[in-house]
Amino acid sequence: MLRQRHPSPKKIVFVKTHKTASTTIQSILCRHALYNSLRVAVPKNGRNFFSYLEKPFLASQTRTNDPDVILFHMNFLKDEELIPKTKKSIYITILRDIPESFESRVVYYKFKDRKNILPEETDPKKLVSKVMNSYDSILSKIIGNGTYMQQLRIILGNWYFSQFYQKSKDPYKALSVSSEDIKQTINFMDETFNLVMITELFDESLILLKDLMGISTEQITYISLYERFRQQSYDNSFEQSTESEIRRRLHADNAIYQHFKHVFEQKIQEFGSERMQAELEELKEKQAELHTECVEKEIIARQSNEHIFVPRKVAMMAWKIKKGAPGFCKYYIYSEKQWLNKFK
Template sequence: MAMSRKKMLLFFMAITTLSFLLHQSGHLTWYTKPFHFGCFHQRATKEKRTEIVFLKTHKTASSTVQNILFRFAEKNNITVALPIHGCDHQFCYPGNFSKKFVHPYTIPPHIITNHMRFNFAELQQLMPNNSVYVTILREPVAMFESLFSYYNQHCQSFKRVPNNSMEIFLSNPLKYYKADERYSMYAHNTLVFDLGGDKDHSPLDEEYINSFIKQIESIFSLVMIAEYFDESLILLKDLLSWDLDDILYVKLNMRSKESKHNISSDIPQKVQKWNAFDAKLYEYFNNTFWKKVQSFGPDCMEKEVQLLNQSVQKLMQDCFGGWPQLRSSAQIKNKELRPWQPSSEVSIIGYDLPVNSNSVATNYCLKLVMPEVQYSRYLLRKATIKIRKKIPYHQMRKPIVSLQKQKSAARVNHLVRNSPVKYRTKKNK
């Protein structure tokens, strides 16, 4: 009798285990070693964090981080704050962020990640109290070269420079730079501006700069560094108690080689002088970043990065049959995967899915390489469908949608009329 009970218990355990494995097989997994001896951190004892504010800075690999957050939110059925139609796919940047810029169908949100100019007070009113604040910075010289190339036909301070020459601009920036012009924030201390600071404040005012840096440090739990992207993702994973699968990625929103400027030997010093505030910001948080790496454990970091790279390679094999080939927008057959082109002077390259891609993985792989604009619109469509299922059509459309559009349009028009910086619209985009 005792033996029979033992057999029944073993049979029950076997069925339970098999059921669990079959359930897990429905979720795509690209890594096989979730734990490392001596490198285990918070994941075993804490639930995954889902309340996240990611300040998406310009030309810092932030689009890749945003895609990670979008996929995590969709996988876990988490609401992402998205902009109203009048703001396009950004929160009416470069205006200071306001919760009024958030589409009502995406309230209350758990994650916010589209471009905005940081406004802590407004975000506190919108986001949960326990939200984790994260952003990313890039070395100012490489970032300025990218900004100069990407926004050359939008930023008047760049556009008036003869021969599209970064060297000429940097030889005398004040000759071309106008602080109150359209898109002037792309030409001077862009990081500081995105973080809500005064881009034109004197770099000699150490008190202001130090105060600003300390304020950012007190708000943001992690400031990622673009040059050490994989290490940054490992720290992000640890901070949020996520799994390795949650941070797998493909680089997005990259320029072609032909769209990049050569950086001569005298350029770095001139950029750092012109963008002195950005340079000090980067230097400070680069130092704090490596302190976090040291606290995490350099050996553990090396092992985690190695596992991340192996998992990404496995993912690339499953999605693309190898490392994906970069293509120009015109070469990409799927219009949902064509990246936005800032001008005819710059080529932003992207990816296309192979015709014979794994059918089980196709949807995941599609989202993996989907550009920001299309993914934002897709998530808003999903949120709209979800709301419409809850509210009867005759009660919802006119009183909610029309009124919201009126309020949103009035708010945006008011800001345009009263702001020295003009808002980006689909026409001038």
């Protein structure tokens, strides 16, 4: 597979969200930046994020002057933009349906729960059910302003709202959101983002991203990153009562997701169903070529040396690249930290 350069890349702002397949999108954009010699905004703190959960993004947090691409974690603030919104720039992000994203982050972040605030449970669906059944009781235990307590308010609250709300990054706000706050946030996102991708329609999202960026199908090929290992018998469904309670409690995030899923479906209609199907078939073929050329097998991340952070008691998937594979293959499985070091 030939790695292609794009003759006149647009400037890109990618607001990375948690547990949405955003790391895979980030990988595509990192490779795009690398092949086109673009300047990627690098955090001054030496870590793979500008701001995290409870803190807002500030332009002073980057060491990069006049960047072409922003793609590391941040709580987005429009007033702190490093890349102005023009016809030569694109703003993108990705959202995942609320029950699935809530389950993923509760399971993932439970490794930090040294204070035993969350219930003890190894089964992900049962854990989420127990959290929702004891939601008010759990919230009553989240006291104080320590970093973990502030993060837990957002983890259990309206995560998307907290990341995009423009008036305040107060972590308490994640737990109690007014209808006017939701309306303002949706309006702001509508005005700002060229494309809000949807995790459940991941390949379709990539096709629309490809069209927006003016790049080839080959340039949106991917190897899934930071995916939790699941047994083949894994049940992806929730009890109706649990799902309804999650959507009720996280009503702001649910409203944001439902709005942008509808917008996304409209974009697919405008793109054309036959055209989309043909593009998806081409992507499927390119994906098969990539895996044949690069991948030896799937492995569990804790058994690998791929610089992937593995939370306590969470099994993560990784990939082993074939011996003698082309040099570009390694970039498909680069971690955030590896990319950060590459762009420093």
